[in-house]
Amino acid sequence: MNQSPLHIGIVGAGPSGCYVADALGRKLPGARIDVFDRLPTPFGLVRGGVAPDHQGTKNIARQFERTLGKEGVRFLGNVAIGRDISCDELKAAYDVLVITIGALEDRPLGIAGENLDAVYGSGRFVAWYNGIPDGRDLDPKLDGKSVAIVGNGNVALDIARLLGKTPDELASSDLCAHARAAFAAARIEDIWLIGRRGPLEASFTTAELAEFGELSQVATLVDAAALPQQVPEQFDAEQRKLAEKNLDVLKAYAARGNQAERPLRIHFLFNAAPIEIRGEQRARELVLARTRSENGRAVSGGETFVVPADTVISAIGYRSTPLPGLPFDDARGTVANAEGRVEPGVYTAGWCKRGPQGVVPANRADSLAVAELILADLATRQASGKRGGALIDSMLAQRGVQPVDFAGWQKINAVEVAAGQGRPREKLTRREELLAASRG
Secondary structure, eight states: OOOSSOEEEEEOOSHHHHHHHHHHHHHOTTOEEEEEOSSSSOOTHHHHTSOTTOHHHHTTHHHHHHHHTSTTEEEEBSOOBTTTBOHHHHHHHOSEEEEOOOOOEEOOOOSBTTTSBTEEEHHHHHHHHTTOGGGTTOOOOOOSSEEEEEOOSHHHHHHHHHHHSOTTTTTTSOOOHHHHHHHHHOOOOEEEEEOSSOGGGOOOOHHHHHGGGGOTTEEEEEOGGGSOSSOOTTSOHHHHHHHHHHHHHHHHHHHTTTOTTSSEEEEEEOSEEEEEEEOSSBOOEEEEEEEEEETTEEEEEEEEEEEEOSEEEEOSOEEOOOOTTSOEETTTTEEOOBTTEEETTEEEOTHHHHOSOSOHHHHHHHHHHHHHHHHHHHTTOOOOOOOTHHHHHHHHHHTTOOOBOHHHHHHHHHHHHHHHBTBSOOOOOSHHHHHHHHTO
């Protein structure tokens, strides 16, 4: 393709968007790449989803910093698609438009009592403790003795682990000040980690599971009778490796006994499906049905039991949010696409393409594959003469929208790091604070 420069717009400055920007920037050195985000801050789930005590995982942000700081790449934060600019306007401006907005909506439990007070989706809860402006005012109720977390993935483990840590154990994290205060004030005695299927089908990773053994005030309780002796032969090699490692950790926890001297108990409950949340006005208990695993699915056995639950947090997955002007697959909760192609000139990558699966590195492979797809399509397209960022800049200026650029993000970053006073950072958690910091 002989067009120069080529104009590329990327909606979403999280891992997928940054990986696509980096890949296309390397292969198309003359291209002009604009990376938009609805928040004043970049990096998506690295900033707002990765657990605040997993600082090693957050180090990938350094690579994304380099990408957004490269010549030919612009960060335009605080620009929301549908509020400040439309998809159709982006299509008119850019030769290539890539949608990498992730998956931010909590999937509902679909049970009675889900609308009671003190019932939260994990997306909202994580946004609250990670200081995302949208979730800043959630103020979850943590005033009871028992918390039930429904889900057997890493997000469920993250929430349970953070609730189980002492203030000293959280000192090296970037957990926000309002969440630190709420966790310190809580007097939780029991946390129930509930999986619909068995321990072999759990999707958490072994490293995250093993961290519970290091918590000073937590007794990690596992019923040895609920654990199989070995992994069935029908598991494929990758499944088997993960299941065997997790099973070893769970058996070690079961062997510890009740650890009665510890003030906080985390109970691993497998083969238990939530069927109702009970309480007057707010949650007080969770009704569960015993299940058995058949071909990887949870099948109810009919027997029910109850656990106390003054707070219920569901961590059962997420959906993307439909964008006006783009096709949406409502059944899957993703941007409708064929291997990353949405329509001519429009692509998607990451969780909004394939669903909320995999950790940050998994997005890299997906993003690189979509970048290769884009490069192949560009080889057969004619020059378009589109104006790219110049057209968008004029539209935003006419509407009084002032994007946060990369220099503005660096000012925010400097303010937060300085405020950390020994911690990695103290996040600014309100949009107006972030915008003020971005202007210096």
